[in-house]
Amino acid sequence: MEKQNDTSRRLFLKKITVAGAAMALAKTCSNETVSAQAAVQPQSESLPRRTLGSGTAAFTVSSLGFGVMGMTYNRSEHPDKKHCVRLLHDAVERGVTLFDTAIIYGPLTNELLAGEALGEFRHKVFVTTKFGHEVINGKGTGRQDSRPATIRLYCEESLKRLRLDAIPLFYQHRFDPAVPIEDVAGTMGELIREGKILHWGMCEVSAATIKKAHKEQPLTAIQSEYHLMHRDVEQNGVLATCRELEIGFVPYSPMNRGFLGGGINEYTIFDPNNDNRQTLPRFTPQAIRANTRIVAALQNFGRTRGMTSAQVALGWLLQKAPWIVPIPGTTKHSHLEENLQTLAFSVPKDDWLHLEREIAAIPVMGSRYNAEQQRQVGY
Numbered sequence: 001m002e003k004q005n006d007t008s009r010r011l012f013l014k015k016i017t018v019a020g021a022a023m024a025l026a027k028t029c030s031n032e033t034v035s036a037q038a039a040v041q042p043q044s045e046s047l048p049r050r051t052l053g054s055g056t057a058a059f060t061v062s063s064l065g066f067g068v069m070g071m072t073y074n075r076s077e078h079p080d081k082k083h084c085v086r087l088l089h090d091a092v093e094r095g096v097t098l099f100d101t102a103i104i105y106g107p108l109t110n111e112l113l114a115g116e117a118l119g120e121f122r123h124k125v126f127v128t129t130k131f132g133h134e135v136i137n138g139k140g141t142g143r144q145d146s147r148p149a150t151i152r153l154y155c156e157e158s159l160k161r162l163r164l165d166a167i168p169l170f171y172q173h174r175f176d177p178a179v180p181i182e183d184v185a186g187t188m189g190e191l192i193r194e195g196k197i198l199h200w201g202m203c204e205v206s207a208a209t210i211k212k213a214h215k216e217q218p219l220t221a222i223q224s225e226y227h228l229m230h231r232d233v234e235q236n237g238v239l240a241t242c243r244e245l246e247i248g249f250v251p252y253s254p255m256n257r258g259f260l261g262g263g264i265n266e267y268t269i270f271d272p273n274n275d276n277r278q279t280l281p282r283f284t285p286q287a288i289r290a291n292t293r294i295v296a297a298l299q300n301f302g303r304t305r306g307m308t309s310a311q312v313a314l315g316w317l318l319q320k321a322p323w324i325v326p327i328p329g330t331t332k333h334s335h336l337e338e339n340l341q342t343l344a345f346s347v348p349k350d351d352w353l354h355l356e357r358e359i360a361a362i363p364v365m366g367s368r369y370n371a372e373q374q375r376q377v378g379y
């Protein structure tokens, strides 16, 4: 698999240094933040690249992607559409080429936003999306539907919402026990041959399912939760299988839904109508209070290296393998800048190992999902 492109990395480091200096300057005169940023924004195509998948399934993207979900769904209050479009354009300008959405986010509103903001850049950036959760008349039913005819229908509808001729990477969002994975993989192969999608992937599946699916139609990427507080994919064979079969890996919720960024405490109120964190055992006030030790360890690690805890969380994932591309989500320009800056840091392997051991010794309170959400993963 392709390693990081050194030339683009050098160029990026140079440009991001200029951008960083300008951000510092901009912070001293808050009214001028936007114009100062705009004046020195790095030109597009300036981020290092990574390749997900191999052979005909290879897909080269910026080393960090952008999770669009929280702009309309599950992350409490979000800014208005104009702001989101500007932020997505800013990400394109900064060289992000991988944007992640799904039919169920909203439902539909997230794809519509991504289509409106990014459709015009279809020849330059990639918007990946996901099918699987049944959506009828714009509402999720809570059921899975990965029957071939439904996949085809959802594909056509996503193409329209995203304003694309082909979906760059179409993921099965959750395994459907009623449809053999070979049938899903076969349908993906047909859609690739018809030019409706370019690549395919799956989320939160077992190593055995990945092997079966890949045999039928080569996979580009597996997307599962992975971060310093949730390392199941290291134990359940998923990462090892990706390595063996040269399939890319896209860690979702790379900062544990914002927790590792350090801005959440036991008093944080999540919007009861638009935030799934209030339903997660790991986000009860008691769990947040207990798990804050982990954020403190990240902050401590970052302090002497000039890194924030968000950058430590993302940097740890990036150094795990060159075929891993995290997709942090944000609604803020400052967080986008901070997250992309992660690519400019270089931390010795031994230091990461030390941190990893330190965090592993701290018990995590609360499971990541409630019983219903847990039931849908790991097939």
Ligand SMILES: NC(=O)c1ccc[n+]([C@@H]2O[C@H](COP(=O)([O-])OP(=O)(O)OC[C@H]3O[C@@H](n4cnc5c(N)ncnc54)[C@H](OP(=O)(O)O)[C@@H]3O)[C@@H](O)[C@H]2O)c1
Residues within 6 Å of the ligand: 066, 067, 068, 069, 070, 075, 100, 101, 173, 203, 204, 223, 224, 251, 252, 253, 254, 255, 256, 257, 258, 259, 260, 261, 262, 263, 310, 311, 327, 328, 329, 330, 331, 332, 335, 336, 338, 339
């Ligand atoms: N396949 C799946 O089943 C699945 C499941 C969940 C998510 N996903 C994908 O993964 C993407 C990211 O997941 P996520 O949103 O759950 O988790 P995340 O990226 O770990 O965290 C997002 C949260 O972190 C905050 N944040 C971002 N940068 C920050 C920084 N530098 N410092 C402090 N806080 C920061 C954001 O708030 P601000 O807006 O204030 O920055 C946001 O609320 C989603 O957009 C979606 O595309 C996939």
